[in-house]
Amino acid sequence: MRILLVRHGQSQWNATHRLQGQADIALSETGRSQADALRTTIDGLKPCRAITSDLERVRETAARIGAPDATPIRDLREIDVGDWTGRTTTDIIAEDETAYLAWRAGTGTPPGGEPWEAFADRVTAVIRSEAETPCTNLLVACHGGVIRAILQRFLDLQPASIIPVAPASLTAMRLENGNGKPHRLELFNYRPTSLDFGAPD
Template sequence: MSPTNIILIRHGETAWNAERRLQGHIDIALNDEGLRQAGALAEALDGEHLDLIVSSDLQRAAQTADALARIRAMPVQRDPLLRERCFGGFEGLLYAEIEQRFPLEFAAWQAREIDAAMPSGARVAETFRQFYQRAVAAIVAWGRAHPGRTLALVAHGGVLECAYRAALGLSLETPRDFPVLNASINRFRVLDGKLSLVSWGEVGHLQPRVLDELN
């Protein structure tokens, strides 16, 4: 069976990203910078062949995928299994507010206790292990369903982290010492139900355009 090429993309910036407010399943749109990033991403991938574009159903990912699809006149499929981790009662709070309101749960989160439960809010939170299993299974399922094809999957920072850990066989307990950047291009392959990493963190397309003084 031929490997599936996966271009895994994190959504563009949101206002909550910029102020370090935890989003999770709260449905936040891109800000102006995020829309610019999505457009730059679409232009950067314009010369590459894509067989399918899939995004999380949260609008920050959907808007990023739609920019990619628009210049190709391609449809986008939505998959809620590509959503960010659900953080329960942490969602909508600044990191500093989480630490103040939920000191024990915040400490467990920062210590990477992968089965630690967060307080429920509007939704029941996922443990990191539950989220990892959900996210990796979703990526692998798309790969299995389209062998030999090239897929763009537009998701969230946590989903990218899970894919990176799965591809490199990293323990879930280890600190995240690798960047997970808005509107970054990250390349994987799926073969025999396993992820492998091709390249990580391409962001050259996001640099501000250098204009000639006569422009």
């Protein structure tokens, strides 16, 4: 079973480097264009079904890449960043760089935020549940943190070793169900129009 992981396009807060967490922020015009550019790629892969975070920026991305009827799932929301919601990464780093780097590595929790392990547990539970129903290419429209959590839990790639996931990019993972083979990363951060090595959190 292949999992097609798509991060939402650039949001209005991504554009100003503000952490969103579970704040329901819309796509920017750039984000809409990014999602539109990915549609041909997704169409060619012919997903057998699609699920999505229930937040607006992800639901619109899902619709723009060809999955307007994707099933919204609350547990696919981004990690809750608590008191950091709406703050710029520059301000957070200036205040406490150690805390910010620990959060990015999955070892620290923002004040009032969601611990990484609890976040990864809820995301992983969704993917394991979906894997119980046969599907060749499952489309999962979600968030950058969700993708990092999935890569950690299924491929043992630690958050500190994964660059931020680019807006409207495709990451593909092959799940091997009980046949003794390891799960495998097939594609990471693919964008049909450009590479992005400096994606926002």
